[in-house]
Amino acid sequence: MIRRRGTLFVVSAPSGAGKTTLCREIRLRLPDLAYSVSVTTRPPRPGEIDGADFRFVGVSEFQAMLARGEFAEWATVHGNLYGTRARALEDALATGRDVLLDIDTQGAAQLRARYPDAVLIFILAPSVKELEQRLRERRSNMDADIERRLVRAREEIALWRQYDYLIVNRDVKEAMEQLESIILAERCRVVRLGLTLPDLEVRN
Amino acid sequence: MIRRRGTLFVVSAPSGAGKTTLCREIRLRLPDLAYSVSVTTRPPRPGEIDGADFRFVGVSEFQAMLARGEFAEWATVHGNLYGTRARALEDALATGRDVLLDIDTQGAAQLRARYPDAVLIFILAPSVKELEQRLRERRSNMDADIERRLVRAREEIALWRQYDYLIVNRDVKEAMEQLESIILAERCRVVRLGLTLPDLEVRN
Numbered sequence: 001m002i003r004r005r006g007t008l009f010v011v012s013a014p015s016g017a018g019k020t021t022l023c024r025e026i027r028l029r030l031p032d033l034a035y036s037v038s039v040t041t042r043p044p045r046p047g048e049i050d051g052a053d054f055r056f057v058g059v060s061e062f063q064a065m066l067a068r069g070e071f072a073e074w075a076t077v078h079g080n081l082y083g084t085r086a087r088a089l090e091d092a093l094a095t096g097r098d099v100l101l102d103i104d105t106q107g108a109a110q111l112r113a114r115y116p117d118a119v120l121i122f123i124l125a126p127s128v129k130e131l132e133q134r135l136r137e138r139r140s141n142m143d144a145d146i147e148r149r150l151v152r153a154r155e156e157i158a159l160w161r162q163y164d165y166l167i168v169n170r171d172v173k174e175a176m177e178q179l180e181s182i183i184l185a186e187r188c189r190v191v192r193l194g195l196t197l198p199d200l201e202v203r204n
Numbered sequence: 205m206i207r208r209r210g211t212l213f214v215v216s217a218p219s220g221a222g223k224t225t226l227c228r229e230i231r232l233r234l235p236d237l238a239y240s241v242s243v244t245t246r247p248p249r250p251g252e253i254d255g256a257d258f259r260f261v262g263v264s265e266f267q268a269m270l271a272r273g274e275f276a277e278w279a280t281v282h283g284n285l286y287g288t289r290a291r292a293l294e295d296a297l298a299t300g301r302d303v304l305l306d307i308d309t310q311g312a313a314q315l316r317a318r319y320p321d322a323v324l325i326f327i328l329a330p331s332v333k334e335l336e337q338r339l340r341e342r343r344s345n346m347d348a349d350i351e352r353r354l355v356r357a358r359e360e361i362a363l364w365r366q367y368d369y370l371i372v373n374r375d376v377k378e379a380m381e382q383l384e385s386i387i388l389a390e391r392c393r394v395v396r397l398g399l400t401l402p403d404l405e406v407r408n
Contacts, residue, residue, distance in 0.1 A: 122394075165392040178392050185389035188369040188382050190326075 004193060006093040007186055008115050009033075010101045011179075012108045013123035014153030016134040018169040022123060023102045025172075026179050033183070034092040036101045039065065042080035073103065073110035078148065082107065098183070105159045112162075119186050121179065122163035126170045128154065208397060210297040211390055212319050213237070214305045215383075216312045217327035218357030220338040222373045226327060227306045229376075230383050237387070238296040240305045243269065246284035277307065277314035282352065286311065302387070309363045316366075323390050325383065326367035330374045332358065 013019035027035055039055045041062050050056050057065075062081045066074060074083035084101060092099045101111070111118050125131040131153055135146045160166055165182050169175040186192065217223035231239055243259045245266050254260050261269075266285045270278060278287035288305060296303045305315070315322050329335040335357055339350045364370055369386050373379040390396065 161394060163394055165389065166394050166397060167392055178388060181385035181388035182392060184382055184385035185369065188371055188386060190365055190367055190370050193370060 004096050006034075006095070006097045006099055007192060008089070008093070008099050008101060008111065008118035009121060009183055009186070010103060010108050010111055010118050011121045011123060012103060012105050012156070012163070014125070014131060014156045015149045016131045016138070016153070017123045017125045018134075018172060018175065019102060019123050021172065022167075022169070022175055022179055023100060025176055026183070027100065029176075029180055030183060032097070034097045034099045036084055036089060036092075036099050038101075038103065039071075039083045039085060040080060042078075042082075072114055073107040075104050075106035075110075077104050077106075078145075078152070084111070098187070105156050105162075109162065117192070119165070119182065120163040121165045121167065121182060122160045123167045123169055123175070123179075124157065124160065126168055128157075208300050210238075210299070210301045210303060211396060212293070212297070212303050212305060212315065212322035213325065213387055213390070214307060214312045214315055214322050215325045215327060216307060216309050216360070216367070217373075218329070218335060218360045219353045220335045220342070220357070221327045221329045222338075222376065222379065223306060223327050225376065226371075226373070226379055226383055227304060229380055230387070231304065233380075233384055234387060236301070238301045238303045240288055240293060240296075240303050242305075242307065243275075243287045243289060244284060246282075246286075276318055277311040279308050279310035279314075281308050281310075282349075282356070288315070302391070309360050309366075313366065321396070323369070323386065324367040325369045325371065325386060326364050327371045327373055327379070327383075328361065328364065330372055332361075 011019055011023055023035075027033060037051065037053070037055055039057055039062060041057060041059050042054075044050065044054070044056050048054065059081065062083065065071065065083065065085070070085050070087065071083040072086035072089055074081065082104065084103065084107065089099055103111070108120055112120060125134060128150070132146070132150055135149055167175050167178045215223055215227055227239075231237060241255065241257070241259055243261055243266060245261060245263050246258075248254065248258070248260055252258060263285065266287065269275065269287065269289070274289050274291065275287040276290035276293055278285065280286075286308065288307060288311065293303055307315070312324055316324060329338060332354070336350070336354055339353055371379050371382045
């Protein structure tokens with residue numbers, strides 16, 4: 001039996017679409033899914049844990065990692081740098097583990113180019129109005145920040161056709177079920193299975 | 205908003221893989237899924253209802269339907285004729301309903317040619333040994349019949365790579381979850397969505 005290589009599940013969404021909650025929840029439901037912790041120069045938000053939510057680094061450290069070619073993808077989002085270390089990804093994939101990544105549209109496009117069989121999932125709020133309302137409810141956001149996020153959200157929304165799957169997050173429970181279904185279904189895809197059937201063609 | 209066209213979900217499996225149980229169960233779980241009732245010349249098994257499980261017809265009636273071009277696919281399986289009427293399929297798809305079909309590998313290949321975006325799902329027992337045991341437990345089967353089914357099963361198993369998804373039915377609950385996931389996930393596929401986003405690009 002040839003060991004199946006892992007699959008990359010890349011989740012992107014404009015701020016306020018509910019991506020962070022969905023990614024946190026799916027990791028609880030599917031604990032065999034590895035999670036790629038992004039490196040970022042953005043300061044931690046309250047409650048965020050270094051090494052678990054993000055790896056928080058200074059700009060010069062990020063630039064040094066970039067210069068050493070450590071990133072599978074990297075991007076500037078709202079003035080902060082974000083990146084995914086290639087080594088961690090490759091290690092997980094090689095051992096057959098599926099990996100969940102929570103990254104922006106620029107990073108997703110880079111990963112698609114590098115890993116053509118990655119599964120790209122886009123999450124949207126049901127409307128821009130709803131998105132704005134959710135951003136305003138996040139008390140940590142300033143008005144100017146909200147405007148900037150909304151402008152960017154509109155740009156990102158226009159990219160939905162570059163993704164494999166679209167989840168419209170009207171209801172968290174339904175959106176969770178869709179995200180889980182996408183992962184479980186992709187694991188059954190014939191193109192992702194090895195060259196031989198594990199049991200049937202061997203036994204008997 | 206452009207109405208989404210329905211998707212065909214075609215399920216095939218060698219006898220004994222558990223396909224009939226899974227198809228019955230998924231229709232209960234997803235009642236919005238239309239079911240394509242096959243026309244067949246095989247005699248009803250105990251408990252089977254004409255018009256619900258199959259439409260049971262005589263050979264001459266089947267041949268008349270065939271001559272009138274009524275079938276989207278048809279095949280001979282274990283000496284009996286089976287067919288799917290195109291009209292019922294087209295009507296459901298046009299109104300945006302997804303359709304479940306439970307048909308053999310020959311029919312699945314014909315449907316793929318006619319509807320390239322059909323989703324083909326293959327269900328297997330975990331081993332040929334297990335398949336044989338399940339067939340023997342079905343008390344309605346004669347020994348000669350079992351042998352014939354096993355020969356055919358081996359032929360069919362060789363075709364698994366022509367399918368989009370493979371479900372190895374080790375456990376009914378897990379297999380059900382996989383079948384449901386495949387249907388829910390396919391409904392989120394960007395390539396199956398209309399040309400415009402229903403809400404996001406219109407509102408606000």
